[in-house]
Amino acid sequence: MESDWPMLSVGNLGEQGLLARLQQFCPSDVVGDDAAVLSSLQTADLVVTTDLLVDQVHFSDRTTPPHAVGWRAVAANLSDLAAMGATPIALTVGLGLPGETAVAWVEHLYQGMVDCLAQFGGQIVGGDLVRSPQRTLAITAFGQVQPDRVIRRSQAQVGDLIVVTGYHGNSRAGLELLLQPNHFAPIPSLEGDRWIEAHQYPRPRLDAIHQLGQRLAGDFTQNPKSFRIAGMDSSDGLADAVLQICRASGVGAELDYRKLPIDPSLARHFPDRAVEWCLYGGEDFELVLCLPPQIVHPFLDQFIAADNPGATIIGKIIAPPEVNLVDPQQLQAPQRLTLEKGFQHF
Amino acid sequence: MESDWPMLSVGNLGEQGLLARLQQFCPSDVVGDDAAVLSSLQTADLVVTTDLLVDQVHFSDRTTPPHAVGWRAVAANLSDLAAMGATPIALTVGLGLPGETAVAWVEHLYQGMVDCLAQFGGQIVGGDLVRSPQRTLAITAFGQVQPDRVIRRSQAQVGDLIVVTGYHGNSRAGLELLLQPNHFAPIPSLEGDRWIEAHQYPRPRLDAIHQLGQRLAGDFTQNPKSFRIAGMDSSDGLADAVLQICRASGVGAELDYRKLPIDPSLARHFPDRAVEWCLYGGEDFELVLCLPPQIVHPFLDQFIAADNPGATIIGKIIAPPEVNLVDPQQLQAPQRLTLEKGFQHF
Numbered sequence: 140m141e142s143d144w145p146m147l148s149v150g151n152l153g154e155q156g157l158l159a160r161l162q163q164f165c166p167s168d169v170v171g172d173d174a175a176v177l178s179s180l181q182t183a184d185l186v187v188t189t190d191l192l193v194d195q196v197h198f199s200d201r202t203t204p205p206h207a208v209g210w211r212a213v214a215a216n217l218s219d220l221a222a223m224g225a226t227p228i229a230l231t232v233g234l235g236l237p238g239e240t241a242v243a244w245v246e247h248l249y250q251g252m253v254d255c256l257a258q259f260g261g262q263i264v265g266g267d268l269v270r271s272p273q274r275t276l277a278i279t280a281f282g283q284v285q286p287d288r289v290i291r292r293s294q295a296q297v298g299d300l301i302v303v304t305g306y307h308g309n310s311r312a313g314l315e316l317l318l319q320p321n322h323f324a325p326i327p328s329l330e331g332d333r334w335i336e337a338h339q340y341p342r343p344r345l346d347a348i349h350q351l352g353q354r355l356a357g358d359f360t361q362n363p364k365s366f367r368i369a370g371m372d373s374s375d376g377l378a379d380a381v382l383q384i385c386r387a388s389g390v391g392a393e394l395d396y397r398k399l400p401i402d403p404s405l406a407r408h409f410p411d412r413a414v415e416w417c418l419y420g421g422e423d424f425e426l427v428l429c430l431p432p433q434i435v436h437p438f439l440d441q442f443i444a445a446d447n448p449g450a451t452i453i454g455k456i457i458a459p460p461e462v463n464l465v466d467p468q469q470l471q472a473p474q475r476l477t478l479e480k481g482f483q484h485f
Numbered sequence: 486m487e488s489d490w491p492m493l494s495v496g497n498l499g500e501q502g503l504l505a506r507l508q509q510f511c512p513s514d515v516v517g518d519d520a521a522v523l524s525s526l527q528t529a530d531l532v533v534t535t536d537l538l539v540d541q542v543h544f545s546d547r548t549t550p551p552h553a554v555g556w557r558a559v560a561a562n563l564s565d566l567a568a569m570g571a572t573p574i575a576l577t578v579g580l581g582l583p584g585e586t587a588v589a590w591v592e593h594l595y596q597g598m599v600d601c602l603a604q605f606g607g608q609i610v611g612g613d614l615v616r617s618p619q620r621t622l623a624i625t626a627f628g629q630v631q632p633d634r635v636i637r638r639s640q641a642q643v644g645d646l647i648v649v650t651g652y653h654g655n656s657r658a659g660l661e662l663l664l665q666p667n668h669f670a671p672i673p674s675l676e677g678d679r680w681i682e683a684h685q686y687p688r689p690r691l692d693a694i695h696q697l698g699q700r701l702a703g704d705f706t707q708n709p710k711s712f713r714i715a716g717m718d719s720s721d722g723l724a725d726a727v728l729q730i731c732r733a734s735g736v737g738a739e740l741d742y743r744k745l746p747i748d749p750s751l752a753r754h755f756p757d758r759a760v761e762w763c764l765y766g767g768e769d770f771e772l773v774l775c776l777p778p779q780i781v782h783p784f785l786d787q788f789i790a791a792d793n794p795g796a797t798i799i800g801k802i803i804a805p806p807e808v809n810l811v812d813p814q815q816l817q818a819p820q821r822l823t824l825e826k827g828f829q830h831f
Contacts (some may be wrong), residue, residue, distance in 0.1 A: 155824075171733055172637055173568035173717050174534035176630070185531065187610060188520035189625060191579035193617040222519035233537035233579075233623045264533060271539040277579045277623030279535060284522070291518055371519050387517055478501075 149245065150238025157242065158268060164249040165263045175264035177229060183283035188219035194274035202317040205244045207339035208276070209251025215374060216280035217259050217343035218424040222372040224290035224348055225282030227261035232278055235271025248276075259345050287366055288352065290428070295369035295388035299429040299456040302439065304344045304449070306337075306402040307377045308413055311420025313338030323408075330404045341424040344372075347450065348426075354438045370428040378418040378476045380427040381454075382462050388429075394454035394476075396466035400425075418464075418476065429456055495591065496584030503588065504614060510595040511609045521610040523575060529629035534565035540620035548663040551590045553685035554622070555597025561720060562626035563605050563689035564770040568718040570636035570694055571628030573607035578624055581617025594622075605691050633712050634698065636774070641715035641734035645775040645802040648785065650690045650795070652683075652748040653723045654759055657766025659684030669754075676750045687770040690718075693796065694772075700784045716774040724764040724822045726773035727800075728808050734775075740800035740822075742812035746771075764810075764822065775802055 149157055190212065192198060198208045217227050232252065236245065249263075256262055261280065313334035316326065326334075351368070369388055373380045377400075381392050399417050406413045430438065439450055464474040495503055536558065538544060544554045563573050578598065582591065595609075602608055607626065659680035662672065672680075697714070715734055719726045723746075727738050745763050752759045776784065785796055810820040 171639065173565040174532045174571070174626075174628070176569065176635055177531040177533065178632070185523040185627075186520045187523065187575070187577055187625075187627070189577040189579050189611055189613050189623070191581050191613045191615050191617070191621065191623050193581055193615060193621070195618075196616050219519040223522065225520070229533070231533055231535040231625055233535050233625075235537050235539055235621065265535055267535050267537045269537050269539060270542050271537070271619065271621065272541075273618050275537065275539070275581065275617065275621055275623075277535070277537050277621075277625075279533075279577050279579075279623075279625035280520075281531075281533070282520070286524070289522055293517065 147242045148238060149236050149240045149242055152242050154268060157245065160242065160246065161249055161266075161268070164253050175229075175231070177264065177281070182285070184286045184289065186220055186223050186225040186282040186284055187279065188216055189277070189279040190216055190219075192276040192278075202314060203339055205247035206251035206254070209248040210255045210340050212276050212278050213252045213255040213280075214259075214341045214343050214424060216278050217255070217261065217345065218341070218372045218374060220280055220282035221343050221345045221348045222290065222370060222426060223282070223284060224288050224351075224368070225284035226345060226348065227256075227259060227280060227282045229261050229264040230256075230278055230280040232263055232266040232276070233269075234266065234277075235269050235273070235275035237272055237274065238270060240274060259343055290368045290370045292369060292371050292384045292387035294367050295384050295390050295429040295456050296367070296431075297390055297456055297458045298432065299369065300432050300435045300452050301381065301392060301394070301454045301456065302428045302430055302435060302450050303373070303377065303400050303425060303453050304347050305400065305423065305425040306405070307373060307400050307418070307423045307425060308405055308416035308420045309334045309337035309402050310341060310422040310424075311338075311416040312405055312409065314422075326408055330408065334405070338422065341422065343424055344426045351438060354434070368428055368430055370426055373423050373425045373427055374421060376419045376421040377423070377427065378462070379421070379478065382476060382478050384427065384429060385456070385460065385462055388456075389460065391457045391459045392454055392462045393457050394462065394464045396464055396471050397468065398451055398453045400451045400453065493588045494584060495582050495586045495588055498588050500614060503591065506588065506592060507595055507612075507614070510599050521575075521577070523610065523627070528631070530632045530635065532566055532569045532571040532628040532630055533625065534562055535623070535625040536562055536565075538622040538624070548660060549685055551593035552597035552600070555594040556601045556686050558622050558624050559598045559601040559626075560605075560687045560689050560770060562624050563601070563607065563691065564687070564718045564720060566626055566628035567689050567691045567694045568636065568716060568772060569628070569630060570634050570697075570714070571630035572691060572694065573602075573605060573626060573628045575607050575610040576602075576624055576626040578609055578612040578622070579615075580612065580623075581615050581619070581621035583618055583620065584616060586620060605689055636714045636716045638715060638717050638730045638733035640713050641730050641736050641775040641802050642713070642777075643736055643802055643804050644778065645715065646778050646781045646798050647727065647738060647740070647800045647802065648774045648776055648781060648796050649719070649723065649746050649771060649799050650693050651746065651769065651771040652751070653719060653746050653764070653769045653771060654751055654762035654766045655680045655683035655748050656687060656768040656770075657684075657762040658751055658755060660768075672754055676754065680751070684768065687768065689770055690772045697774075697784060700780070714774055714776055716772055719769050719771045719773055720767065722765045722767040723769070723773065724808070725767070725824065728822060728824050730773065730775060731802070731806065731808055734802075735806065737803045737805045738800055738808045739803050740808065740810045742810050742817050743814065744797055744799045746797045746799065
């Protein structure tokens with residue numbers, strides 16, 4: 140595919156030629172009509188999420204090769220499905236391109252999308268291809284969930300434990316290394332590559348949803364109404380996720396400074412930044428869940444065995460509607476977390 | 486809403502403020518999670534379609550006020566659902582905006598979308614709001630259809646009659662009047678306004694799908710497998726629709742020059758352009774259907790009574806894989822239609 144890069148442009152190839160090349164990435168039975176038909180879901184609810192990504196705003200050639208742009212875009216949408224407790228079915232891709240875009244760029248983008256889908260589930264079932272002055276990618280993903288297993292932000296209750304999958308801050312560290320490769324003291328390539336991979340190739344935590352479903356199947360089969368898990372993904376940062384859940388649920392949270400899910404290497408190499416990146420860095424695409432204490436520990440045990448760095452209890456839900464970061468050793472002053480430090484799109 | 490136009494910009498208001506304003510356009514129970522949950526469809530298949538629309542490419546302040554941008558964008562997607570025989574359920578809206586965009590522009594856009602949905606069905610169930618150098622609108626619409634009632638391009642057979650809803654060419658005439666208001670001889674405002682409305686406020690032909698469903702319910706209840714209708718919408722032009730159906734079905738078509746569905750006023754005011762605009766103008770968002778002769782006439786009778794200009798038989802499907810426009814009075818030379826004259830996105 141590299142051979143014609145960057146000679147052949149989208150404008151040279153034309154719309155029909157580009158469509159023909161891109162159809163190889165879609166199942167053949169959904170190509171060619173005004174819309175795609177998906178067979179009925181029967182017993183599950185449909186979950187829908189959409190993202191718009193713009194060159195120079197959400198990605199750039201400087202930090203993200205086209206394969207990773209495609210992977211990340213799909214991963215972000217699948218992460219939103221996971222945050223609802225859903226598993227992926229399909230997605231649509233709207234693509235806006237300047238005529239001078241290399242065809243190879245577009246093919247790598249699609250390859251990244253289908254590689255992510257192949258690993259986590261779902262397929263591309265439709266799309267739109269238009270001219271645009273800025274490269275623009277619009278993805279809508281559909282998933283399914285049993286109606287009594289939906290995870291919502293608004294379901295946290297006082298006494299719930301707050302469980303977080305994975306490390307937080309690595310994606311931001313990777314982005315910083317990509318943006319300012321000579322700004323920092325040399326980082327061992329093992330760590331540097333891991334953080335860059337965390338930024339370019341995030342992994343939606345559908346594995347945690349799967350484990351949770353298995354774990355809870357026994358507990359809730361007798362009484363499905365008792366299912367209650369609050370949660371969301373940490374795409375806009377760990378602090379943002381906890382704050383959004385608390386706001387939607389009308390509760391507060393106390394987080395344990397010592398339990399923040401920071402990669403030990405990150406804390407070592409960036410002692411001044413690691414906590415900030417963990418709380419506010421964003422784009423780690425992990426899950427933040429609030430669970431009743433009686434189901435947390437069996438879930439954690441099972442989950443840690445299956446996946447490293449697994450999941451961590453970082454705090455608990457409290458009644459006062461504020462989110463505080465507290466150091467049990469009292470070496471750090473308590474800190475009140477706010478939405479203002481999170482990512483603002485405008 | 487006009488009172489703060491154009492002083493208050495999206496950048497001034499901020500993301501959270503704009504989101505709060507836009508949530509009034511969505512049902513309250515779908516706002517606030519990572520994704521929207523739609524109740525299960527049970528017996529129907531899910532139909533999905535997506536469009537990406539970019540300022541200066543697909544719309545502009547010169548020809549389309551924001552309310553009409555929203556209406557047209559929704560109408561185009563609902564038309565794709567109608568083309569599959571489906572009825573609308575919901576849609577998602579991805580919106581990319583420069584910070585200097587007037588908040589009132591965004592509110593008019595959303596009002597146009599919900600006005601179209603209120604008339605034809607469906608609701609906004611999710612979205613994304615991002616910064617973008619060019620105003621960009623990504624819509625994904627979902628509909629439902631009985632699995633044995635799907636309309637596809639590939640199902641035309643020799644002997645089918647080709648039925649077209651509505652007039653073709655009016656949308657293009659409206660666009661020309663908007664782009665070059667002083668270029669043409671004066672047009673009576675009755676006609677001019679009608680053509681501009683055809684361009685700005687197209688109406689997806691879900692009424693025809695509904696009538697077809699009612700008409701066919703009797704014929705096909707005994708033998709649902711016998712349902713076979715080929716079709717698509719005419720968003721890229723009438724000629725394009727016939728050509729696409731023929732290509733997908735491996736057949737050809739003969740169209741009757743005298744039956745082209747041209748608004749009589751259009752033919753009178755634009756005698757040199759009306760046929761070209763009818764065939765290649767595009768964006769009329771009508772339906773082009775291929776039906777077995779035995780069900781065409783009862784359908785047409787019922788349909789004409791319900792809606793003017795109703796539907797017209799414009800030709801028939803033939804075996805040779807070419808599409809010809811033929812004048813039965815032989816005053817016009819036969820003309821071979823090709824895809825090359827249609828709209829190319831690049």
